[in-house]
Amino acid sequence: MKRWFSVFFVGGVIAYRGLFNWIRPALYIPTMLGSPIFQLIFFTKLGEYAHAESRDFYIVGNAVQVCAMSSVYGMTMAVANERWFGTLGPLLASPANRAAVFLGRGLPVLANGLLVSAFTFAMGALLLGFSPGLASVPALAAVVLVTVTSCTCFGMLLGSIGLRAKDFFFVANLAYFLMLLFCGVNIPLSELPGWMSFVGRCLPLTHGIAAAREVAAGASLGDVSGLVWTEAGIAVAYAVGAYVLFRVLERESRRSAVLDSY
Amino acid sequence: MSILRLIWSGFTMNLKMLGTSSFFLLTSVVQPIIFATIAFYMFESGGRSGTLLYASLGAGMMGVWSTTLFGSGGMIGWQRWQGTLELGVGAPPPLTLVYLPFTLANAFTGMYAMAATLLWGRIVFGVPLRFVHPALFALALPATVVALGLMGLVLASTFILYRYANAMSNLLEYPVWVASGLVFSVALLPTWTRPISWALPPYWGILAIRHAALGGPVWGPLGMLALLGVASVVISVFTFRIFERLARERATLSLT
Numbered sequence: 001m002k003r004w005f006s007v008f009f010v011g012g013v014i015a016y017r018g019l020f021n022w023i024r025p026a027l028y029i030p031t032m033l034g035s036p037i038f039q040l041i042f043f044t045k046l047g048e049y050a051h052a053e054s055r056d057f058y059i060v061g062n063a064v065q066v067c068a069m070s071s072v073y074g075m076t077m078a079v080a081n082e083r084w085f086g087t088l089g090p091l092l093a094s095p096a097n098r099a100a101v102f103l104g105r106g107l108p109v110l111a112n113g114l115l116v117s118a119f120t121f122a123m124g125a126l127l128l129g130f131s132p133g134l135a136s137v138p139a140l141a142a143v144v145l146v147t148v149t150s151c152t153c154f155g156m157l158l159g160s161i162g163l164r165a166k167d168f169f170f171v172a173n174l175a176y177f178l179m180l181l182f183c184g185v186n187i188p189l190s191e192l193p194g195w196m197s198f199v200g201r202c203l204p205l206t207h208g209i210a211a212a213r214e215v216a217a218g219a220s221l222g223d224v225s226g227l228v229w230t231e232a233g234i235a236v237a238y239a240v241g242a243y244v245l246f247r248v249l250e251r252e253s254r255r256s257a258v259l260d261s262y
Numbered sequence: 263m264s265i266l267r268l269i270w271s272g273f274t275m276n277l278k279m280l281g282t283s284s285f286f287l288l289t290s291v292v293q294p295i296i297f298a299t300i301a302f303y304m305f306e307s308g309g310r311s312g313t314l315l316y317a318s319l320g321a322g323m324m325g326v327w328s329t330t331l332f333g334s335g336g337m338i339g340w341q342r343w344q345g346t347l348e349l350g351v352g353a354p355p356p357l358t359l360v361y362l363p364f365t366l367a368n369a370f371t372g373m374y375a376m377a378a379t380l381l382w383g384r385i386v387f388g389v390p391l392r393f394v395h396p397a398l399f400a401l402a403l404p405a406t407v408v409a410l411g412l413m414g415l416v417l418a419s420t421f422i423l424y425r426y427a428n429a430m431s432n433l434l435e436y437p438v439w440v441a442s443g444l445v446f447s448v449a450l451l452p453t454w455t456r457p458i459s460w461a462l463p464p465y466w467g468i469l470a471i472r473h474a475a476l477g478g479p480v481w482g483p484l485g486m487l488a489l490l491g492v493a494s495v496v497i498s499v500f501t502f503r504i505f506e507r508l509a510r511e512r513a514t515l516s517l518t
Contacts, residue, residue, distance in 0.1 A: 026426045030433035038436030046301065049446030051308035170284045177296045187303040 004100045011096070012104030019081040020074055020108075032112070036066035036120045037127070043186050044128055053188065056132075059124040060213045061185040065205055066120045067113035067148040068155075068176055074109040075155025076172040079246075080162025088163070089259055092250055102246050103239070105159075106152045113148040132216040139221040140212060146228050147208025150235030154204045156242035163249040164258070184209055204238065207231040268355060272363025273370075280333070280371045289332055294325030294375040295382045301445050302387050315390065318383035319475055320445035323468045325375020326410055327438055333368025334414035335431035337361065338421040347422075348516055357502040358415060358495070365414035369407045376403060399474035402484060406467030409487040413463050415498035422515070423505040444468050463490045 017023060022031045044058040079102075082088040091101070121140075124130035132140060158175055162168035180186060182196055183205040189197040200206045211227035221228070253259040280286045298321030305313050341347035350360050383389035393399045417434075421427035441448070441455055442464035448456065459465045470483035509515040 022429070024426070027429040030426075030429040034433040035436060038433075038440060042436050042440050045440065045450050046304060046446050047308075048450055050301075050304040050310055050313075052304045053307070167284050170288055173285075173288055174292065177293055181296050181300055186300055187307065191303055191307045 004097050007096045007100035008104035009107070011101060012107045015078055015082075015105050016074075016108035019078050019085070021077055021081070022073075032069055032116055033119055036062075036069060036116060037123045039066060040120055040124055041127065047186065055128060056130060056216060057188075057213065058186060059121075059128055059130045060216050061209050063117055063120040063124050064144060064147055064209045064212050065179060065183065065185045067117040067144070068151050068179055068205070070109055070113035070116050071148065071151035071155040072158060072172050072176050072179075073155075074112060075106065075152060075159045076162050076168055077159075078105040078109060079156070079159030080165075080168040083163065083260060086260060092254070092259065098247060098250070099243060102156070102243060106156055109155060110148055110152045113152060114145065117144050117148060130216075133218065136215050136218060139215045139219075139224075142221060143208055143211045143215055143224065143228060143231075146231050146235070147205060147212070150204035150208065150231050150238065153235045153238035153242060157238050157245060160242050160245040160249060163246065163253060179203065179205055182206075202234075204231070204234055207234070265355075265359065268359060269363045269366075272360070273367045276337075276364045276367035277370065280367060286329065286333070286371055290325055290329045290371050290374040291378045293328060294321050294379050297321045297324055298379040298382055299386075302383065302389075314383060314387055315475060316472065317445055318379045318389055319376070319471055320468060322376035322379040323406070323442075323444045323464060323471065324439050325379065326369065326372030326407060326467075327442070327444070327464050328435055329372035329375065330365070330369045330410045330414045331417065331434055331438070332428075332431050333371065334365050334418040335421050335427040337364050337368070337418055339427050342516055345516070351506060351510075351515060356499070357419075357506055358499050361418050361502075362411075362415060365418060366408065366411040368414055369411035372410065373403065373407055393475045394477040395474045395480060398480045399471065402467070402470035402474045402480060405484055405487050406463070406471060409463040409467060409491040409494070412491045412494035412498070416494050416501060419498050419501035419505050422502070422509050438462060438464055441465070442468060460486075461490070463487055463494070466490065 022028050040059065040062045043062050044055055047053055047058045048055065082091055118141075121130070121144075154175075158168075158172055161171055165171055182192075182200040183203055184200055185205070189200055189206070192200065207227040208231040211224035211231065214224050214227075215221065298318055301317035301321055302314055305317050338347065341350060351357060353360055380389075380391060384391050421430065424430060439445070440451070441458050442462050443451075443459065444464065448459050448465070451459075466483040466486040469478075470480050470487060472478070473480045473483065506515075
């Protein structure tokens with residue numbers, strides 16, 4: 001059990017340090033902190049110009065969604081870069097528990113996603129006048145924690161695809177942009193066609209963002225518990241799906257001898 | 263004549279390379295369509311359905327900028343990875359001339375974005391494609407693309423020195439969309455940002471394109487595009503020279 005936790009925590013951190021391309025400050029600051037600020041400003045101003053929703057609607061939606069910068073890209077890199085750097089073979093040849101190897105990589109990604117979201121919320125308060133009230137901050141933090149977790153689990157699924165897909169960054173980029181469209185980040189689900197809002201409800205972020213908006217407007221955590229539990233359920237579903245896909249693709253890659261091939 | 267041949271060869275070669283890149287397919291077609299769709303729904307939600315062509319043009323220009331930005335930033339980075347940057351730097355023609363056709367090809371690929379968002383708007387959202395000045399639109403679009411290509415030269419020159427060009431590209435995408443007022447008026451921004459907007463070719467490009475399509479003065483913005491284009495060439499000649507020398511002195515030219 002001790003070894004399991006060692007692989008989970010230490011292995012996860014080492015893998016993150018080695019495989020996350022944007023970990024250096026010169027890359028991290030512009031990409032993970034700079035870009036979300038301008039995404040926030042862009043959609044808030046666009047919403048203001050379109051007379052669509054309130055300013056807080058866009059601030060909360062985007063401040064939560066930017067965690068996908070870490071969750072989607074970070075998790076994709078944490079798995080798929082093993083293949084790119086040629087270390088996937090030795091990793092899979094090791095006797096380490098696969099669940100510990102795989103899930104451990106999600107922990108630093110999760111922490112980073114929380115940091116990026118918190119930073120963007122702070123920038124929303126500083127630059128755009130977002131003021132949810134101090135009393136709602138703990139509940140907001142709890143909702144964001146669940147949402148970032150579910151987004152990280154979704155990132156794990158995409159990362160697993162990176163075990164076999166030739167162009168995994170295409171998949172990650174596409175997923176990030178589609179989340180902006182489908183997850184109610186900038187458009188209320190009621191405005192989208194039925195099939196799009198259905199897809200949105202099956203994705204991470206959607207219920208979390210809805211809960212965060214209600215909490216920011218003064219609702220308690222109990223008031224949004226249904227949304228939060230749904231988001232948590234989606235997280236579990238994606239985590240299980242990602243792990244199963246990882247094992248299936250690992251086995252198939254061994255069987256067809258395409259582990260490190262492009 | 264040899265200069266024209268150089269430009270044409272570089273332009274066609276880069277166009278072929280971009281045509282095989284799924285990243286450029288994403289930047290120049292898929293991403294603009296997604297952003298156009300978001301803008302359409304936001305405008306519809308706000309009851310501003312008359313502005314759908316406005317959104318379509320803006321989203322298309324967003325794609326032109328993204329393609330220019332990532333193309334120009336990535337150009338130096340990719341050449342570093344492929345080990346061909348030193349060959350380009352060591353070639354007899356001035357560096358500006360070596361990279362001009364590349365940045366023009368990048369911006370030209372961005373025109374796919376405009377075509378994609380206009381077609382998407384027409385087919386999916388029924389946006390009427392009736393332009394007030396069609397001939398001027400046909401002039402404004404390539405003029406904007408050329409001006410952005412020339413601006414890409416300045417970006418590419420700075421990326422010779424900066425090893426993390428892709429991070430800078432990630433950072434600069436949204437700010438230029440914001441400061442250029444591509445899908446909303448810059449009047450929403452603080453007054454101190456106005457000079458920044460005026461210095462950006464995408465600001466004048468979208469004005470020219472929007473006025474040609476929806477009505478308004480076109481020649482003024484086109485004149486500004488020409489002026490900024492010339493300024494970009496002059497600046498890039500100096501920046502290429504300075505940054506190339508610094509990169510040689512620090513021995514960082516080929517470092518990835």
